[in-house]
Amino acid sequence: MVDLIAEKLRTDLLAVFDDPAYRPPVLPSVAMDVMTVAERDDADVDEIVRLLERDQMLAATVLRLVSTPLYAGRTPIRSLKAAVIRLGVRVIRDVVFEAAIARGVFRTGEYSDTLALVARHSTVTAYITRMVCRRAAVDADLSFICGLLHDVGFAGLLLAVKHVEGSAAPSLAMLWPHVDHLHERASCLLVESWGLPRDVIEVVGHHHHLHTGMTARIAASVRLADHLTEYFDCSIVGPKVDGERLPGDHIDAFDLETAAAELGLDDAAVKHILADAERTIPEIAIM
Numbered sequence: 001m002v003d004l005i006a007e008k009l010r011t012d013l014l015a016v017f018d019d020p021a022y023r024p025p026v027l028p029s030v031a032m033d034v035m036t037v038a039e040r041d042d043a044d045v046d047e048i049v050r051l052l053e054r055d056q057m058l059a060a061t062v063l064r065l066v067s068t069p070l071y072a073g074r075t076p077i078r079s080l081k082a083a084v085i086r087l088g089v090r091v092i093r094d095v096v097f098e099a100a101i102a103r104g105v106f107r108t109g110e111y112s113d114t115l116a117l118v119a120r121h122s123t124v125t126a127y128i129t130r131m132v133c134r135r136a137a138v139d140a141d142l143s144f145i146c147g148l149l150h151d152v153g154f155a156g157l158l159l160a161v162k163h164v165e166g167s168a169a170p171s172l173a174m175l176w177p178h179v180d181h182l183h184e185r186a187s188c189l190l191v192e193s194w195g196l197p198r199d200v201i202e203v204v205g206h207h208h209h210l211h212t213g214m215t216a217r218i219a220a221s222v223r224l225a226d227h228l229t230e231y232f233d234c235s236i237v238g239p240k241v242d243g244e245r246l247p248g249d250h251i252d253a254f255d256l257e258t259a260a261a262e263l264g265l266d267d268a269a270v271k272h273i274l275a276d277a278e279r280t281i282p283e284i285a286i287m
């Protein structure tokens, strides 16, 4: 009987994404518009600023993020225009995504502690992915966004639970194994629904699987970063049951070794990345 309930829960959770009445979490439209402009070689500063000014709340979050020591350096950044000039269009696009996801998806609701954990894990993974790419010379323009969105399915599923079950939300302990099992697929469905580029959908939608071809190095960077979040106490774990936390978002040792090999990183190089991260992670604003 318990198995039948569990099976139904699992089917319902994924089916919800196909239900026309279900509204997936929205990505503020400015984020996609900024992404489109950033793709162009002739992207211009004023155009990005005008887009950001359309969404004052998002613009305020972007300004707050770029004012942290992580981006501002010694001289504080005081305007959106100064931020775009100093950091460049593509870094600003990443910051806009960070702000957009924090506001549009990881908002609090039911299961808010877990959503906050997923938000922290996602942000930290994004920054470490950027560091991994730098060390491994991976030319992956969209790597930060892949890191940021890889586990967005956890949030999508937890936000969908209410829709499935009406007002009585099931306990997280009961949900957790299903949410964990389905999160990769749900991440894929969400980034597809937002119309993100094919490479992002590939990497995010199969981040627990090995990649070959064009996306192999970017997927390996996300996987390594995903694992390194553990050193900052930012892994995704489930609720406590009988005093023990349920595991989640597991990456096995073989996948990790394969990722490091794909990137040509030995233990010493991984230690350097960890040292980079130790300097940076405390500066991250949205936690």
Ligand SMILES: [Fe+2]
Pocket: 121, 125, 150, 151, 226, 236, 249
């Ligand atoms: Fe993860």
Ligand SMILES: [Fe+2]
Pocket: 150, 151, 183, 184, 207, 208, 249
């Ligand atoms: Fe994951």
